[in-house]
Amino acid sequence: MVKKPDNFGHPVRPALPVAPHTPVERASRAGIRLLKFKDRTRAELLARLTPTFGAQVARDAVDGLEAAGLTGDRRVAREFALQRLAGKLESAALVRRTLRRRGVSRDEALAAISQADIGRSDLDRARELLTRSRERLGAADPVAARRRASGLLARRGFDADTASRAIDDVLGPWREPDNNERTIHADL
Numbered sequence: 001m002v003k004k005p006d007n008f009g010h011p012v013r014p015a016l017p018v019a020p021h022t023p024v025e026r027a028s029r030a031g032i033r034l035l036k037f038k039d040r041t042r043a044e045l046l047a048r049l050t051p052t053f054g055a056q057v058a059r060d061a062v063d064g065l066e067a068a069g070l071t072g073d074r075r076v077a078r079e080f081a082l083q084r085l086a087g088k089l090e091s092a093a094l095v096r097r098t099l100r101r102r103g104v105s106r107d108e109a110l111a112a113i114s115q116a117d118i119g120r121s122d123l124d125r126a127r128e129l130l131t132r133s134r135e136r137l138g139a140a141d142p143v144a145a146r147r148r149a150s151g152l153l154a155r156r157g158f159d160a161d162t163a164s165r166a167i168d169d170v171l172g173p174w175r176e177p178d179n180n181e182r183t184i185h186a187d188l
Contacts, residue, residue, distance in 0.1 A: 027053040027061035032070065039076045042066070043103020077104045077112035085116045089129040092122055094157025126158050126166035134170065145171060 021029075027049050034040060034048055042062055049058035065071050077099050084090045084098070092113050099109040130137070130149055137145040137152075146167055153163035 023053055023057045024060045024064070027057050028064050031061050031065050035065070035070055039079060040071060041073050041076050041103045042071070045071065073104050073108055074112070076102075077108050078115055081109075081112040081116035085113070085120075085125065086118075089125045089132075089156065091125065091157035091159075091162070092117065093159070097157075122158060122162050123165055126153055126156075126162050127169055129153065129156065130166055130170040137171070142171070 030052065031045055031049060034045065040048075045062045045065070046055075046058050049061060053061065062071070080099060080102075081095050084095045085092065095113055096109050099112065100106065104112070129152065133149075133152060137148045149167045149171060150163055153166065154160075158166070
């Protein structure tokens, strides 16, 4: 059944009857929209849904999303740890701190890191990161290369001892520049 045309000459169709949605259903739909963009922990979903829907409705909606398997701290933590430890080569300490900041419990964060770590130490990851980044570090100036390597490892969460050992392993042990090198660098 078509009604008379609107102002632009298009036929206007009657609106379909829409079933009223409960607040929990609306919050669940909003949660699903949030999860389309990135995995979120329970705490992150609650932080986003609570201001709009209230604490109890947000908790009920997140409980429903977890029951449906759409989210869960354990799964989010495991995937995040795997991506950061194996892909970005970050330190385990940085991954643990980030997971804790995202609302994952300490035990779940440690379990996710141990599952994703597959026997590699922070020193192994630091060495691999420096090996991958060696060209960008600048081989012409060893002092600048060491400084850049140190900054890179610090941003990825590696402690000073691990960074120093990895830099020595990949770039060679530190040595004082001789007089010729000092003269060259002083002219720059």
